[in-house]
Amino acid sequence: MYGGVIERVGPRYCPSIETKVVRFNDKERHQIFIEPESLSLDEIYLGGFSTSMPIEIQDQMIRLIPGLENAVVSKYAYAIEYDAINPINLWPTLETKLIENLYCAGQINSTSGYEEAAAQGLMAGINASLKIRGMEPFILQRHEAYIGVLIDDLVTKGTQEPYRLLTSRAEYRLLLRHDNADLRLREYGYKVGLLDEETYKKLLKKKEDISSCIESFRTYKVSPTKELNQALTDINSSVLNNGTTIFDLIKRPEVSAKFIKDNFEIAYPLSIIKQVEIEIKYEGYIKKAFKEAEKLIANEVRKIPSDIDYDNIPNIALEAREKLKEIRPLTIGQASRISGVNPADIAILSVYIKGGAK
Secondary structure: OOHHHHEEEOOOOOOOHHHHHHHHHHHHHOOEEEEEOOOOOEEEEEEOOOOOOOOHHHHHOOOOOOOOOOOOOOOOOOOOOOEEHHHHHEEEOOEEEOOOEEEEHHHHOEEEEOOOHHHHOOOOOHHHHHHHHHOOOOOOOOOOOHHHHHHHHHHHHOOOOOOOOOOOHOOOOOOOOOHHHHHHHHHHHHHHHOHHOOOHHHHHHHHHHHHHHHHHHHOOOOOOOOOHHHHHHOOOOOOOOOOHHHHHHHHHOOOOOHHHHOOOOOOOOOHHHHHHHHHHHHHHHHHHHHHHHHHHHHOOOOOOOOOOHHHHHOOOHHHHHHHHHHHHHOOOHHHHHHOOOOOHHHHHHHHHHHHHOO
């Protein structure tokens, strides 16, 4: 099936206790947590005691735990094993390279379940719909969403075990905050038909309010009254000087959006001020992250011809040539993230494409 791209994958983060005994045989003890299932049930769960052993063995193992000699098992443990596609055989749209119009999502793409499966299902569904309508595919970049990091890692780097998306995998995680998810993604949602007109108008209004609120804070000069200075003293912040603006004030770590709302006549709701607070307090870090992301963006718009023949590119390293032929990246940016493809190979590839050769 699929020319050998299906492989057997087992769990990564929930290894059985017998696997732990083999893998960590230098350890003298193993911690097990006895966790109540709920307030209303007379059942407990043995955290750290996952196993795939036969039922009769499980019975013996449990009774070796002090205090559980007379335990009654209501549900026995079981193993998880499933078939998966090598994700390098997928395009960034999650369409398979070997069978056109076949989109795959979820654990079959060599990922863990839950959030990863939901994210891939969303993107595969969107792209399948767009292809049916003859529209351009939708690919989120690494600086735009954790979904972009997830899919790019899978289709560019592949994985030897079930992939789990961790925040540490995202190099632009300062930009991928929960507070700005709507600002980052709802515009795309509207373009692909997943967002109604009313919700989209609310997004535009929010963006407008954030921008105008920041500008008003830049020019709003604060009078250093006795009451305000006392309020600042109460939160361990220094008193004001003449000419201080709210923009300057909210930069202080002790001053919150609520403090601004409570002590000044601000027309904007607290939710907008909170967003503005983040933008102002971390302005320098955010600008630096965007500057780094610009390099990525520049390479992502440099497309690689779909019919390029990597065997015709002179002076490129053998390993890089093989990796490029296997993964067939869509952009220079994606090519630069392939393990085994060095900056020198990317430079040669860029010059080759710029010259119009195939």
